Amino acid sequence: MSVPAIAIRKLVKRFGETAVLQDIDLEIPEGKVSCLIGPSGSGKSTLLRCLAFLEEPTSGMITINGEALGFFEDPTGRRERLPANQIRAVRTKTGMVFQQFNLWPHMTALGNVSEALKLVRKVPKAEAEERAMAQLRKVGLENRAGHYPSQLSGGQQQRVAIARALALEPKIMLFDEPTSALDPELTGEVLNVMRDLASEGMTMVVVTHEIGFAASVGQQISFLDHGRLLFSGPPAEIFAKPRHARLEQFLDTYLDRGASMLA
Amino acid sequence: MMFDPQVIIEKLPEIGSGLFVTLWLWIAGVLGGVVAGFVVATARRFGGKIVNAVLGTIVEMLRGTPFLIQIFLLYYGGPFVGLMLDPIPCGLIGLTVYSAAYYSEVFRAGYASVPVGHVEAAECLGMTRSQTISRIQIPEMALIVLPPSINLAIILLKESAVLSIITVPELTATVSAIGSQQYAFLEAIFILAIVYWVIVELTDRLGRMAENRLSRLRFSKA
Numbered sequence: 001m002s003v004p005a006i007a008i009r010k011l012v013k014r015f016g017e018t019a020v021l022q023d024i025d026l027e028i029p030e031g032k033v034s035c036l037i038g039p040s041g042s043g044k045s046t047l048l049r050c051l052a053f054l055e056e057p058t059s060g061m062i063t064i065n066g067e068a069l070g071f072f073e074d075p076t077g078r079r080e081r082l083p084a085n086q087i088r089a090v091r092t093k094t095g096m097v098f099q100q101f102n103l104w105p106h107m108t109a110l111g112n113v114s115e116a117l118k119l120v121r122k123v124p125k126a127e128a129e130e131r132a133m134a135q136l137r138k139v140g141l142e143n144r145a146g147h148y149p150s151q152l153s154g155g156q157q158q159r160v161a162i163a164r165a166l167a168l169e170p171k172i173m174l175f176d177e178p179t180s181a182l183d184p185e186l187t188g189e190v191l192n193v194m195r196d197l198a199s200e201g202m203t204m205v206v207v208t209h210e211i212g213f214a215a216s217v218g219q220q221i222s223f224l225d226h227g228r229l230l231f232s233g234p235p236a237e238i239f240a241k242p243r244h245a246r247l248e249q250f251l252d253t254y255l256d257r258g259a260s261m262l263a
Numbered sequence: 264m265m266f267d268p269q270v271i272i273e274k275l276p277e278i279g280s281g282l283f284v285t286l287w288l289w290i291a292g293v294l295g296g297v298v299a300g301f302v303v304a305t306a307r308r309f310g311g312k313i314v315n316a317v318l319g320t321i322v323e324m325l326r327g328t329p330f331l332i333q334i335f336l337l338y339y340g341g342p343f344v345g346l347m348l349d350p351i352p353c354g355l356i357g358l359t360v361y362s363a364a365y366y367s368e369v370f371r372a373g374y375a376s377v378p379v380g381h382v383e384a385a386e387c388l389g390m391t392r393s394q395t396i397s398r399i400q401i402p403e404m405a406l407i408v409l410p411p412s413i414n415l416a417i418i419l420l421k422e423s424a425v426l427s428i429i430t431v432p433e434l435t436a437t438v439s440a441i442g443s444q445q446y447a448f449l450e451a452i453f454i455l456a457i458v459y460w461v462i463v464e465l466t467d468r469l470g471r472m473a474e475n476r477l478s479r480l481r482f483s484k485a
Binding site: 052053054089090092094095098100102103104105115116117120140164165167168206 | 380480
């Protein structure tokens, strides 16, 4: 067995007294698309944010390609915070895409994508812009390179954000409800870019409400509810014969909504 | 008795030297206050609870007491704790510290105006805190902090008149001394008001030009 792209062990996250994530154990295989689904408040976004180290786990350990993220915890539970430069190095192995895009408004699309190459990788300006351009081409926006975020549609902004996250050539891409802030007719262009990435063999972790996307592209589906991982497995297993009562109920609400839209 | 500003205007060279002292103390005080205020706001934001509480208390003390009283305490009270300052250094320090307290609040609001997600995006890409501050947070807050910064600079110019009470040879001290000598106090005060007003107007124009330039550079509506 090869090392999993991401291994999550006994992960607990509390905000004060409330436990948002409880004893999450999950392995995300390399080169696969792993979707996290579940109702609002189930902890799926928090789990993803822990993988990007935007939230610090209360206890437990996360490894990215076998390297500890943020904290090292030995089997006795003693944990140690890793040095800041090491944390930064491991973080750049993942690229993060946010629900709200979070592009920097004072930089053009090209500026947004090339910034980290210049600052973090110390790539000279001309080369950084060339590489940024290649990423913009990949998401079909090379003709928007000089545009500022406010001059782009939501779908275009999210594609620029994907290009920005790809700029440092991460091994893993994390998506936090990437289409939830978009008009329904703009979700397609973003999902297509994500499909292309998946077909190139990129390891992806996607928090999504797009059950259709999860069913068709996802290779591992994990269902969270009230901070617990209730089920994780291949989509055929989860959608065809959901054995878990809570999961069945959750999927039913989607089916109901689909049916009422047809009616 | 006639109202005759001419007797004051005749003393133009003296007025000029007072104006010069006011201008350089004001500009140095504002620049020092901007730098120190930014440092204080940054330390309060990232330095942890204790640093935030200590600096917060100092800022509140400075904002909660009149500048006149602060400058009095520094100049006349200083020697009791071994701090002997000449009028001009005392005025410069007083003005800088006072303006730093207000500028720190301007920058605190500036930091708060930058969406958390924009900073998180930078963090995820492996940028260091200083890179994030200089490349993301400062440029994003610039347009937000510019108008209150200009406004504050204008208030500080007028507050600098208070330095006359510790015998700093600035504009107010100079012109009111001329007024006393010439028995033309009202005329002196009148001229004084005009000079301050002209500087304020010029500063305001400059501020608006900077604002227009900055908003042209930046396309964000947010």
